[in-house]
Amino acid sequence: MITIATGVPALDHKIAETFTESTILKTEDQLNTLHTPLVVWSYYLINGRNNAQKKERVRQWLVHFRQEKITSVFLCPYEDWIYELEKDGFTGLVPITNNNVPIKRLFNIIEDSLKQTEREATPQLIFTDDPTETKLEDTIQKTNVWAFWSAKPGMGVSTLTQSLAIELAKAGHKTLLIEWDTTYPSVPFTFGLADRTRCLEKWVMDVESGVNPRIQDYLLNKERWLSEHKDRGIRKAIQKLPDNFYVLAPSNEIKPWEPLTSKVGTIKKTLEDVKELGFSMVIVDVPSEVTHSATAVTFQKADHSFVVVDGKGSHAVLTKMAVDFIEKELGISFHLVLNRVDEGEVKNIQKGMDKHAVLHIPFDTSLGKRSLELNPSPGEEYRTVLIDFLRDEGFIQEPEKKRKWLGSKAMKKRKNKAEEKPNELAAFLKFSS
Known part of the structure; x- marks a missing residue:
C-alpha cells in the first residue's frame, strides 16, 4: 500500500x-x-x-x-x-x-x-537455549540535568560547562551539552562541531513550523561529524573528542545580529525529549538574560542549578540580586561556583551570597592558547578541581594519590596569588558587611 x-x-x-x-x-x-x-x-x-x-x-x-x-x-x-x-x-x-x-x-x-x-x-528474532534475564533496575538509568548560569556573560560558564561535559564523557558517561545562547555561541567554535542541519536553530525551526522532529537527528558528536564532513583542517581535533560526547548547539553559520527566538514550549520539549535518549548527564549552558525563554524553564527542569560568580565585587552584587529574585520566583536553590576568585576573598563572597561554594575554579592562563588549538581540555589545575568535584559527587574515579598531590598544589598556588592582590572593590561596595 x-x-x-x-x-x-x-x-x-x-x-x-x-x-x-x-x-x-x-x-x-x-x-x-x-x-x-x-x-x-x-x-x-x-x-x-x-x-x-x-x-x-x-x-x-x-x-x-x-x-x-x-x-x-x-x-x-x-x-x-x-x-x-x-x-x-x-x-x-x-x-x-x-x-x-x-x-x-x-x-x-x-x-x-x-x-x-x-x-x-518482519521481526528479526534471535533464538537461544539459555536466555539471559535482565533486571528492570539494570535497564533504567536516570538522566541528570545540570544547569549553569551567570548574571553577566564572561564569568566562565561556557568554559566550565564544556570542560565538565568533556571530563564526564571521558569517564564513560554518555553526556549531552546544550548551549541555548545563539547571540554569542561558543560550542561550534570551541570544538569545531558545527553543522547547518544538526544544530539548535534547525531543531527550533522544525519544532515550531509544525513538523514533529526527532531530537536525536539534530544532535552532533564526533562520529557523525567525521562521517559527514571532510574539513582536514580540524579533523584531527574532532577525532580527539570523547566518544560519549554530544552537543545540541547553534551552528557556526548563525548570525548574532539575528538572534533566535524560541517558544517556552519548545524549550520544555527539548529538555523532555533528551531525557528519553539514555544520557547519563545533560549539561546546559543557560543564557545570562533572565528574560530569555530558555532561562527560567531550564532552571525548573534541571535537577541542579549552579550560579557562577567571578572575583569582581560589582558582579557579585549583581549576582546576589538576580539569585534572590530567581530563587523566590521559581522556588529553586542555586549551588554557588566561584571562578577566578582569590583565596582571600572566598569567605567574603560566600558570606555576601549566603551560600557555601561547591566548586572553586582557579584562573587558567592556558585557556586562550588551547581555544586557538581547538583543545577543549583545561589546564592541569583547572582540570584537577573538576576531577575532585566529580569524584566527590560519585561521577568519576581518579587515583587517590594523584588527586591529593595535584589538589594541594593548586590550592597553594591560588593562596599565594590571593596574598599578592586583595580584592578591594568588594570591601568598597560593602558586599562583605
Whole structure:
C-alpha cells in the first residue's frame, strides 16, 4: 500500500495504474494524514512563495517522514537540491529533467522501497537455549540535568560547562551539552562541531513550523561529524573528542545580529525529549538574560542549578540580586561556583551570597592558547578541581594519590596569588558587611 501525492493528476494516475493498492492525495496538508509505509510525492505539491521556501518545506517533510519511519520517494526538478539532500543523508530522490519523469526508474525505486519496507516490518528474532534475564533496575538509568548560569556573560560558564561535559564523557558517561545562547555561541567554535542541519536553530525551526522532529537527528558528536564532513583542517581535533560526547548547539553559520527566538514550549520539549535518549548527564549552558525563554524553564527542569560568580565585587552584587529574585520566583536553590576568585576573598563572597561554594575554579592562563588549538581540555589545575568535584559527587574515579598531590598544589598556588592582590572593590561596595 502506498500514498501518491505528486501534485500532477496525470502522473498520480499513471503511478496508480501500476501500483493499484494506493491512495492519492491532492494537497500538501494531507501529508500529515499518511497511513501507509511509503509515499511518492514531488516538488509540485509543495506550497511556498518562492523556491527557497519550498526547499525548506521539502526538507521539513523529509525529516518528518524519516522520524515517522515512512519511506519517501521524492521527485525533484533541481539537481542542486538533490545533491544537498543526499549529502544530508536523504534517499529516494528522483530527478525530473526538462519536465521528463523517468517512469521506469521511478517504478524500480518504488518496488525496491516496498520490498525494503516489507523486510523491515518482519521481526528479526534471535533464538537461544539459555536466555539471559535482565533486571528492570539494570535497564533504567536516570538522566541528570545540570544547569549553569551567570548574571553577566564572561564569568566562565561556557568554559566550565564544556570542560565538565568533556571530563564526564571521558569517564564513560554518555553526556549531552546544550548551549541555548545563539547571540554569542561558543560550542561550534570551541570544538569545531558545527553543522547547518544538526544544530539548535534547525531543531527550533522544525519544532515550531509544525513538523514533529526527532531530537536525536539534530544532535552532533564526533562520529557523525567525521562521517559527514571532510574539513582536514580540524579533523584531527574532532577525532580527539570523547566518544560519549554530544552537543545540541547553534551552528557556526548563525548570525548574532539575528538572534533566535524560541517558544517556552519548545524549550520544555527539548529538555523532555533528551531525557528519553539514555544520557547519563545533560549539561546546559543557560543564557545570562533572565528574560530569555530558555532561562527560567531550564532552571525548573534541571535537577541542579549552579550560579557562577567571578572575583569582581560589582558582579557579585549583581549576582546576589538576580539569585534572590530567581530563587523566590521559581522556588529553586542555586549551588554557588566561584571562578577566578582569590583565596582571600572566598569567605567574603560566600558570606555576601549566603551560600557555601561547591566548586572553586582557579584562573587558567592556558585557556586562550588551547581555544586557538581547538583543545577543549583545561589546564592541569583547572582540570584537577573538576576531577575532585566529580569524584566527590560519585561521577568519576581518579587515583587517590594523584588527586591529593595535584589538589594541594593548586590550592597553594591560588593562596599565594590571593596574598599578592586583595580584592578591594568588594570591601568598597560593602558586599562583605
